[in-house]
Amino acid sequence: MSLQAQATVGSEAAPRKAAGATGKVSNPIVSALYEMAVSVLGEQLREMFDKADDILFDSAEKARAGDEQRLYLDTMRIVRVQRAKIISAFQESLRAALSGIGQDEEDRSHLDDMSQWSLQDGDALEERIAVTSMESKAASLHAHELVELQRRLARLADLAGDGVSPESMAPARIIRAFQNSMRDLPVEFPIKLVIYKLFDRVVIARLSEVFVGANQLLAVHGIEPRIDGPSPPRKASESLGRSALQSAAGVPAWASGLDPSTFSAFAAPMSAAASSVGGAMNSPAAAQVSLPGMPAHWVGPPAAAMGSAYGDAMLAHEIAQILGAYAQGRVPQAPRWLPPQNVALVARMFDGFYRDARLPDHLKPMLARLQLPVMKAALADRRFFADPQHPARRTVNDLFEMLLQFGTAEAAPQPQMVNELQGLIDSVCKSFDLDPEKLRASQAEPVDERLADGFLREQEELRQKKNRARVERVRRIVSHELKRRIGERRLPPGVMRLMLSGFGPLLCLDYIRNGIDGASWTQTMQLVDRVIDSLQPRRGSTAERAAVEAEIVASISRRLANIGFSDSRLEELLSGLLQAYLDLADHDDEAVFESAETGQLRVSVPDAPPAASLALSPEKELQGLLSILLVPGGWFTVWEPAAQTKHWVRVKGYYPVQNAVMFGHYMEERFLRMRATAFATDLIEGRAAPIDPSPELQAAVARIAELPFERGSDVLVWTSVDGKPVEAQAPGRTSDARA
Structure with a gap:
């Protein structure tokens, strides 16, 4: 027997009675909401059982003793036999739990409430600890989506009544529905505990799919979040009382809002991409670039990273530990060389990207490939947080805006354009793929509160100024169309x-x-x-x-x-x-x-004189079309035939009177100057192309091809900002792609 914090009014009969209830929901929105939840969770449970063999077999392989191995193998056999019964019981129990929306939640047991302690069997205690742990994990891992859902349900309760509760889809109800479905399973408790772990690993980790789906369903019906709705769930440390909070005095104020769920959701593709990029970088033919302000020795010889004992996998693991500690309100225990503040700030940066409603899910893995390389660049150079024009920070912000354009395009982008974007992201990843072993030896300097607050404020201001290039392009399109109407x-x-x-x-x-x-x-x-x-x-x-x-x-x-x-x-x-x-x-x-x-x-009235032509001259129409294309910040690829090299460049300025355009390298301080008519020639002959799916750009290029103007090409010469030629880089130091 063990001591257990247990509600005196809670008994084994209460959950059974709740599970057997079939509360009737009259509101069609609520009914649709619960049927969606039952369907999604039922599918997730099926996927859990589909993966169970692999997970349990792998656990058995890693088990230390024969008894532990037999436990996993016995669980595998039970899961195969009982899966249909468990799924059916779970769906029935879940419907009952969700439909009982007018009932108050059962009094929950809390380990910090000594007045509710009583004697209980050890297995029951261990089961309640497992269930409580899953509830805490779900509330913390999916806090953002859950709070939004609770506020929408609070709004729905205001509008419809019907006993709707903001807590009607709380993780606790879902987890206890699964617990009820396991209650009559004829298995020994250790096997039941392993099944709980499977549920935790597969279903709890994906509960955000249910909450996101519920938020979307309510949004479609016009149910917006109530401003004064429920507050975010308490962190795990808050449930331990004031003393625990005092022990977390070293946690920055801004870190209390850190939610690593979206960052960690793409950790797998991040690590995979980092490994593949690292492998490419470590090949003898790999090309790397040293960034301004970054010690050159950090981009070591290719063989160094291959033989490094401390690699990307270990770095990613320590980053995950830091973010997990912050999410729980604890001070991270990190190596001295790895400042937790710096790691969390980069996580907040990417978290803001992922939460932008305009970024579709299928583009998020592409953005996730930049996580680890950008994290390395931030650890390598403290200026990342102080200077908005730091190469890594500026580039990832710009690439995010480009992904938004690809996500909001009315038609699917052309495959060639998608390939150009992927090539650009590959090149950026390679440029920032620093050696973790040398990062560890460099002892990164932690940022202070003032610098952290400034960084977050600047990122927020940047998010509020998104699509600046698109707004400027629309203005230029309108100006060009008005000039066409007015003519000469x-x-x-x-x-x-x-x-x-x-x-x-x-x-x-x-x-x-x-x-x-x-x-x-x-x-x-x-x-x-x-x-x-x-x-x-x-x-x-x-x-x-x-x-x-x-x-x-x-x-x-x-x-x-x-x-x-x-x-x-x-x-x-x-x-x-x-x-x-x-x-x-x-x-x-x-x-x-x-x-x-x-x-x-x-x-x-005498006959009017002939009206002036309403058609622009070819020269002025070319200038107008180029002004639409050459918006500052716009991305292009430029092919250099002599060097057989493709360059990713950004527009710095277009000067119609001088017939000139200037491009900047996508991250380095070097520039290309060329005649605007030469660039127009390159566009229509395929040596240059915009990396933008906007149909107005494709239409502008097509129209330029029809205009009569003097065609010609310029030799590409890289210069400094003052126009002086830049010396050719040493072999193997260019960041551009060769055919």
């Missing part, structure tokens, strides 16, 4: 102000909402055409012209007011158009004469 005509300054400051923002919004083929864009462009046409000399009476002009002004006022233009702003923009109409009326060359037949006065 010279409009009065007041009307140009209306075009750029009135129709410009309206068209940007139309484009973002529905694209260039949307109805709103078409209507706005028709209004632009009407304004241009109304400035032409035309036949008709003064009254007829005044009516047309008034209707145009009213239409513009309505459209701009609908997107938030104030009355004073409208008056300012429309005054230029009204003045143009007045000037046009003053200069009307009208001949008034009396009809010989009727004696009535008639108005005769």
Whole structure:
């Protein structure tokens, strides 16, 4: 017999009664929610049994004694025979647990409440400890998704009532449903405990799938989280009382919010990618680059990393230990050379990336490949946290924005473009793949609270300014389309102000909402055409012209007011158009004469002179199309035929008057300057390509190919920022890819 913290009102009969209940749920949203949970968890349980043979056989192989080996093998046999019964009982018990939403939760036992201690059988104690451990793990591992779900359920309770509880899908209910399904299983307790461990390892680790699915289902029905809903679950250390919290005085304030679940969810692909990249880097033909501010000896000779006793697997393991300790509110016990603060800050950085709703799941493993290399770069150089332009930090932020563009593309990106993106990520991983053994010997310097807070603040500001390149590109697209409509005509300054400051923002919004083929864009462009046409000399009476002009002004006022233009702003923009109409009326060359037949006065307007061409010259159209392509920060590949090398570059600036464009290396301080017409030639001949799935870029390249302009190519010469040629790198030191 053992001492166990047990609720005096809780008995063995209570769970059985709860499991047998079939509470009726009248709310269709709640019913759909619970059926989804039962379906997903039932499938996860089947997968657990499918994997059981491999897991248990591997455990038996590693077991120290014969009795322990027999335990795993006996469990394997029981699982094969009883799996159907356990799955059926679990689904029935889960439906009953979820449907009993109007019932208060049973009083739970807590080890820190001595008033509830009583004598209990040792097996029962061990079972309750296993169940409580799974509940704590699930609440901590999936805290973010769980809190959001609880707040949505709180909102649903406000709207629908029906006894809906924010805790109705808590991990405790799911785990106790599994416990009830195991209650009548005719097996010895050690075997039951091994099955609990299987459930913990396979199902508990994937509970976020249930919570994410529930959040999505509620979101589809318009159920948003309640702001004042439940707070995040308490950390494990909080349940131990004030003394435990005092022992964690060394935990930074920002680390209390660290959730390593999304970071660790991609730990496997991270480690695999790191190993494969490390293997590629350690080959004799591997190419590496030394980063500014990073000691050159850290990028050691290829053979050094291969023979290193301390490798990526050990580093990844120690990182996981650090993050796990922070998640539990404990001070990590880390090696002196590996500052826990630095590790946790990089984890917070990637956690912010993964939680962005615009990043689809299928692109997250691609981003995860950067985790370990970027972690190494941050450990190697403390400037990573102080300087937003640090090569590793800037590059991973930029690649994240690029992945967002691939995730929000309306059509699937072309395979060639995806390959370019994968090649770029491979190159970045290789550049930051430092030798863990030399990192360990370098004794990284920990960041202080001030630097950590500044780093997190800068990353948050960066997230709030996402898609800056896309916004700038939309602005340039609108500007180019307006110039195409206006053509070579010279409009009065007041009307140009209306075009750029009135129709410009309206068209940007139309484009973002529905694209260039949307109805709103078409209507706005028709209004632009009407304004241009109304400035032409035309036949008709003064009254007829005044009516047309008034209707145009009213239409513009309505459209701009609908997107938030104030009355004073409208008056300012429309005054230029009204003045143009007045000037046009003053200069009307009208001949008034009396009809010989009727004696009535008639108005005769002479034929208008030919209107200026509405087509842009090829030179100006090329400049407009290149301005759409060459947005600062945009990524391109540029092929150098002489060296048979592909370079990944980013736009630094486009200078139409000088017919020049400047690119920067994707991470190093070296630049390419070339004629804009030469770059346009490279685009249409396949030596250059944008790494962006946006259809407007593909359309711009196709249109450039149709324009008549002087074709030609430039020799690629790398220079410093002041234009001086950069000496060729030593062999094996370039980060670009060779065919």
